[in-house]
Amino acid sequence: MKNPLLIIALAVTGALALWGLVDTAGLAAFASAAVGVMFTSRGWFIMLTVSAFLIVSIWLALSPYGKIVLGRDDETPEFSTVSWLTMLFAAGMGVGLLYWAAAEPVTHFALIRDFENESRAAAAARFITNFHWGLHAWAVYAVTALVIAYFGFRQGCPSLISAPIQKVFGPVAWTRVVGWLSDLLAIVAIAIGLGGSIAMGVFQVQSGVETLLGLEQAGLWLSLVVFAVLCLCYAPPLLVDLGRGMALLSNTAMAISGLLLAYILLAGPTHYIMNGIVEAIGEYFAAVVPHGFKTFTFFDDEITGWFQSWTLTYMVWWLAWAPFVGVFIARISRGRTIREFILGVVLVPSLFSVFWFGVFGGLGFHEMLRDDVPLLHVVETNLDNTTFFLLGRLPLSGLTSAATILAAFLYIVTSVVSAAFVLAMFSSGGDINPKVRVKVVWGVILGALGLVMILSNSIDAIKAIIALGAMPFVFIVLLLMVCLLKALKREDLR
Amino acid sequence: MTVDPFVDTLLNVTAFAFIGFLIWLYFKPDQE
Numbered sequence: 205m206k207n208p209l210l211i212i213a214l215a216v217t218g219a220l221a222l223w224g225l226v227d228t229a230g231l232a233a234f235a236s237a238a239v240g241v242m243f244t245s246r247g248w249f250i251m252l253t254v255s256a257f258l259i260v261s262i263w264l265a266l267s268p269y270g271k272i273v274l275g276r277d278d279e280t281p282e283f284s285t286v287s288w289l290t291m292l293f294a295a296g297m298g299v300g301l302l303y304w305a306a307a308e309p310v311t312h313f314a315l316i317r318d319f320e321n322e323s324r325a326a327a328a329a330r331f332i333t334n335f336h337w338g339l340h341a342w343a344v345y346a347v348t349a350l351v352i353a354y355f356g357f358r359q360g361c362p363s364l365i366s367a368p369i370q371k372v373f374g375p376v377a378w379t380r381v382v383g384w385l386s387d388l389l390a391i392v393a394i395a396i397g398l399g400g401s402i403a404m405g406v407f408q409v410q411s412g413v414e415t416l417l418g419l420e421q422a423g424l425w426l427s428l429v430v431f432a433v434l435c436l437c438y439a440p441p442l443l444v445d446l447g448r449g450m451a452l453l454s455n456t457a458m459a460i461s462g463l464l465l466a467y468i469l470l471a472g473p474t475h476y477i478m479n480g481i482v483e484a485i486g487e488y489f490a491a492v493v494p495h496g497f498k499t500f501t502f503f504d505d506e507i508t509g510w511f512q513s514w515t516l517t518y519m520v521w522w523l524a525w526a527p528f529v530g531v532f533i534a535r536i537s538r539g540r541t542i543r544e545f546i547l548g549v550v551l552v553p554s555l556f557s558v559f560w561f562g563v564f565g566g567l568g569f570h571e572m573l574r575d576d577v578p579l580l581h582v583v584e585t586n587l588d589n590t591t592f593f594l595l596g597r598l599p600l601s602g603l604t605s606a607a608t609i610l611a612a613f614l615y616i617v618t619s620v621v622s623a624a625f626v627l628a629m630f631s632s633g634g635d636i637n638p639k640v641r642v643k644v645v646w647g648v649i650l651g652a653l654g655l656v657m658i659l660s661n662s663i664d665a666i667k668a669i670i671a672l673g674a675m676p677f678v679f680i681v682l683l684l685m686v687c688l689l690k691a692l693k694r695e696d697l698r
Numbered sequence: 699m700t701v702d703p704f705v706d707t708l709l710n711v712t713a714f715a716f717i718g719f720l721i722w723l724y725f726k727p728d729q730e
């Protein structure tokens with residue numbers, strides 16, 4: 205076998221896709237049960253891990269190691285700070301933010317208002333949403349990206365998850381085995397995570413099309429049509445290198461999201477939204493670190509179930525995405541110091557998330573609490589439609605809905621193309637120009653996994669399957685962090 | 699959700715062991 209990693213990775217993900225296609229409900233039930241056991245027994249471990257990433261990131265930025273350059277000592281950043289920050293936003297943006305923009309805070313609100321009055325429930329829902337998308341998520345990305353950038357640009361390692369382990373602990377038996385497993389688990393986590401993202405994007409596009417065309421919840425056939433169009437769109441970039449064409453697609457999606465954000469802020473209840481955002485920033489930074497250690501020990505099954513299906517799922521989700529986003533963040537950060545890197549990667553996108561959810565969620569809360577709009581009903585009965593329902597409350601809703609559909613579609617196309625590239629790179633020994641046929645095979649596997657998740661037709665099943673794929677990766681990211689800390693100890697800081 | 703006590707112990711012990719392994723790796727002297 206020329207490349208056993210590629211073959212085994214394809215076999216594992218292919219088998220999972222096949223299982224899902226043959227017995228979608230069976231896979232979803234297995235994933236939910238396995239993830240339930242893991243989350244119940246190891247919830248504390250996941251929260252401790254993500255909190256450790258945040259604390260280590262802050263410590264690295266403040267410590268003398270912050271001066272270390274991700275590259276040669278005399279190297280300067282490849283991109284200007286403004287374009288670097290813009291690209292970081294692009295890394296953080298994606299179909300998830302569009303999907304959950306208003307749906308998430310309102311879903312949390314629906315639960316919390318059983319225990320608190322409406323205003324406190326809304327504030328708590330806002331905080332928890334920001335917690336899920338904020339500093340902890342970005343600290344997970346930052347640590348992984350920092351490891352890839354540090355070992356890639358400063359120590360000359362290939363862009364592989366296993367490279368730092370072998371570099372720091374030498375090419376002995378256990379590092380070979382653990383390194384090989386790390387590459388495999390990274391591939392599996394990315395592939396499954398992306399499958400889930402495809403499904404979420406397809407549901408969102410489908411719901412938008414239903415709203416625009418006035419179709420009553422069209423069901424599976426429309427999902428499959430959207431999926432087929434998506435496959436047709438992402439196939440050409442896998443076959444031919446479109447170069448800057450891909451960047452153009454991604455920038456268009458980002459520009460649309462930015463315009464939507466600005467439009468909702470200005471056309472919606474501007475002062476209400478801004479009040480909410482300022483309040484959210486204060487609340488968030490006052491409580492974010494202790495909340496990272498919160499495991500809901502003394503609460504009943506309803507709350508611990510919620511904690512597992514939201515907080516723990518998100519944290520594991522970020523870990524699943526970390527190698528994929530990490531490769532991108534690392535690639536654009538050559539020449540930055542560790543201090544600049546942490547500040548840019550952890551703080552700036554987190555603030556952007558607070559702003560994003562502040563605008564969409566702010567409009568949602570305004571409509572619900574001030575105008576008695578039945579948004580809760582929409583979230584409970586047709587979650588995919590939340591964003592479009594809210595856009596319908598503002599003028600020009602046809603245009604904004606069409607723009608949202610386009611942005612969601614472009615995000616999935618660009619994500620699948622870049623994921624197929626990263627997967628092909630990881631499975632070709634870190635080759636930054638992987639073969640076209642390897643990329644195409646990954647494109648097919650990603651499509652099959654996406655189809656499985658679409659057929660499951662349940663966002664909860666999707667979340668469980670992603671968490672299942674990502675779970676083992678928690679251990680790998682922790683090991684990578686130790687590799688980084690150990691390598692930094694050897695640096696001459698004079 | 700209730701987890702079988704044996705599975706629960708096993709999952710937790712492996713997590714403890716892994717944390718121990720990481721601490722050992724960090725402090726293990728380099729072999730030149």
